[in-house]
Amino acid sequence: MTSRLTLIDISGVGKQFRSRSGAMLHALADASLTVEANQFICIVGPSGCGKSTLLRMLAGLEPVSSGQITIDGVPVSGARRDIGLVFQSPVMLPWRTILKNILVPAEVLKMDKTASRKRAHELLELVGLEGFGDRYPDELSGGMRQRAAIARALMHDPNILLMDEPFGALDALTREAMNLELLRIWQGSRKTVILVTHSIEEALLLSDRVAVFSPRPGFVRDVIDVPIARPRSAATRTDPVFIRLADRLRGYFETESTATTGHQEGVAS
Amino acid sequence: MNWGIPATITRYLPPLIGGVAIVLAWEFLPRIFNIPTLLLPPPTLVFKSVWLLYDRGLLLGNFAITLAEALGGFAIGSVCGVFFAFLVTRSLLIERMLLPYLIGLQALPKVALAPLIVVWIGIGIESKVAIAAVISFFPVLINAIVGFSTVEAEKIDLMRSLVASGWQQFSIVIFPNSLPFIFAGLNVAIVLSITGALVGEFIGADRGLGNLLLQLNYNMDISGMFAVLLVLALLGVVLYALVRFLHTRLVFWAKPDNLRVGND
Numbered sequence: 001m002t003s004r005l006t007l008i009d010i011s012g013v014g015k016q017f018r019s020r021s022g023a024m025l026h027a028l029a030d031a032s033l034t035v036e037a038n039q040f041i042c043i044v045g046p047s048g049c050g051k052s053t054l055l056r057m058l059a060g061l062e063p064v065s066s067g068q069i070t071i072d073g074v075p076v077s078g079a080r081r082d083i084g085l086v087f088q089s090p091v092m093l094p095w096r097t098i099l100k101n102i103l104v105p106a107e108v109l110k111m112d113k114t115a116s117r118k119r120a121h122e123l124l125e126l127v128g129l130e131g132f133g134d135r136y137p138d139e140l141s142g143g144m145r146q147r148a149a150i151a152r153a154l155m156h157d158p159n160i161l162l163m164d165e166p167f168g169a170l171d172a173l174t175r176e177a178m179n180l181e182l183l184r185i186w187q188g189s190r191k192t193v194i195l196v197t198h199s200i201e202e203a204l205l206l207s208d209r210v211a212v213f214s215p216r217p218g219f220v221r222d223v224i225d226v227p228i229a230r231p232r233s234a235a236t237r238t239d240p241v242f243i244r245l246a247d248r249l250r251g252y253f254e255t256e257s258t259a260t261t262g263h264q265e266g267v268a269s
Numbered sequence: 270m271n272w273g274i275p276a277t278i279t280r281y282l283p284p285l286i287g288g289v290a291i292v293l294a295w296e297f298l299p300r301i302f303n304i305p306t307l308l309l310p311p312p313t314l315v316f317k318s319v320w321l322l323y324d325r326g327l328l329l330g331n332f333a334i335t336l337a338e339a340l341g342g343f344a345i346g347s348v349c350g351v352f353f354a355f356l357v358t359r360s361l362l363i364e365r366m367l368l369p370y371l372i373g374l375q376a377l378p379k380v381a382l383a384p385l386i387v388v389w390i391g392i393g394i395e396s397k398v399a400i401a402a403v404i405s406f407f408p409v410l411i412n413a414i415v416g417f418s419t420v421e422a423e424k425i426d427l428m429r430s431l432v433a434s435g436w437q438q439f440s441i442v443i444f445p446n447s448l449p450f451i452f453a454g455l456n457v458a459i460v461l462s463i464t465g466a467l468v469g470e471f472i473g474a475d476r477g478l479g480n481l482l483l484q485l486n487y488n489m490d491i492s493g494m495f496a497v498l499l500v501l502a503l504l505g506v507v508l509y510a511l512v513r514f515l516h517t518r519l520v521f522w523a524k525p526d527n528l529r530v531g532n533d
Contacts, residue, residue: 056426059426079431081431089423093441095448108432
């Protein structure tokens with residue numbers, strides 16, 4: 001595993017905001033993490049630990065305050081088109097049909113019309129929305145909208161998929177189904193994925209490695225490998241390795257919640 | 270819930286009853302209280318005047334002229350309003366240069382400009398179009414500025430993550446997203462544009478419903494004036510319905526509650 005190529009290198013990245021009252025807010029202290037190509041990495045951490053901020057910096061939507069992020073050896077200095085983004089909410093344009101929403105990246109990148117339409121239909125099928133292309137977002141359930149958002153993020157065939165708590169707004173049952181869906185989709189595309197989540201189970205089920213963040217100001221406390229064979233399924237949750245790792249991960253947050261009570265609430269990252 | 274009464278009846282019957290009640294009260298109350306029909310002509314007289322004016326060829330032509338003035342002014346004012354809102358929200362420099370004065374002008378009652386505009390452009394149709402345009406401009410401008418500035422940050426992030434150009438951000442996200450706001454402005458502007466056309470006609474014109482109204486006023490033809498008011502109300506309803514139609518067609522996705530009537 002270690003012999004593979006490093007695609008994303010996050011070294012010593014920090015982020016400070018000036019809050020509305022003028023005080024400096026330390027969102028991220030000194031985060032370091034390397035991600036290999038075609039790996040699925042989950043970032044887990046308490047609210048406000050700066051993990052979403054890190055994702056935004058990876059996407060080039062926000063500058064780093066200190067440290068450096070490189071992708072393919074090139075420092076990130078702005079948004080780049082080989083990244084697909086999935087937000088916590090689907091961020092659909094309600095005046096466009098699902099198909100036309102998925103085509104937004106094709107439109108922005110001025111991709112060939114017929115080819116991108118064909119690809120959009122393939123993606124609809126991949127995310128299990130065939131037949132829903134002509135519907136409007138508000139006619140679909142939250143889970144279906146989020147599937148459409150994943151299809152949109154894959155539209156321009158990016159190398160990297162960044163997902164910021166993509167299933168956080170869904171109910172528990174839909175969320176479990178979507179986890180398995182994402183596994184299936186990922187198996188088919190093998191993108192490099194960085195997914196931010198609150199859920200230990202979600203992280204273990206999906207990823208090759210889990211990066212554990214400390215409370216704000218965030219840093220990477222630990223990175224654990226998830227040596228569970230793929231393809232994984234719902235049954236993976238009862239795998240002894242899974243249970244052992246889940247216990248280990250939970251340990252990090254139990255000690256934290258006693259140490260930092262009252263500090264956990266606050267600005268969502 | 271209904272008890273076997275067809276939906277069309279439950280929908281249209283109450284307003285129908287209300288309308289009949291108002292007309293009856295208007296017809297008979299003045300007689301009971303001895304108000305001279307010269308001052309407050311009953312509906313029967315007003316409808317007769319509508320027919321008389323129509324018969325003399327005074328109604329349709331003047332209706333068309335005022336309609337054209339209002340609609341033309343509305344179109345020009347609205348397009349300018351959206352365009353200036355675009356400029357103001359695209360460039361901080363332009364915003365800082367122009368916005369204070371636009372807001373200052375907004376506070377000025379626009380009809381006060383009407384005499385000046387008539388002096389400048391003359392008593393033809395053009396001056397009424399200009400007045401209607403000036404008066405339509407501001408509500409559209411203000412609402413479009415709010416609309417262009419009220420976009421979910423994540424929608425912009427999505428566009429930025431794709432390295433979308435400023436124009437792509439505007440045309441794909443910001444403009445469509447602002448349509449509910451722009452239409453709120455258009456709904457106000459369309460009604461104001463009739464006011465603008467009418468005021469222009471009051472100040473100086475040789476045709477139009479406002480001109481007709483003044484002439485009837487000089488002749489103390491109160492019943493005729495009521496007839497013109499009725500036609501003006503009709504004009505307002507027609508234009509408002511037009512904007513409303515466009516609104517439901519173009520902004521179907523925003524779903525204001527009053528568009529869902531009868532959708533059970």
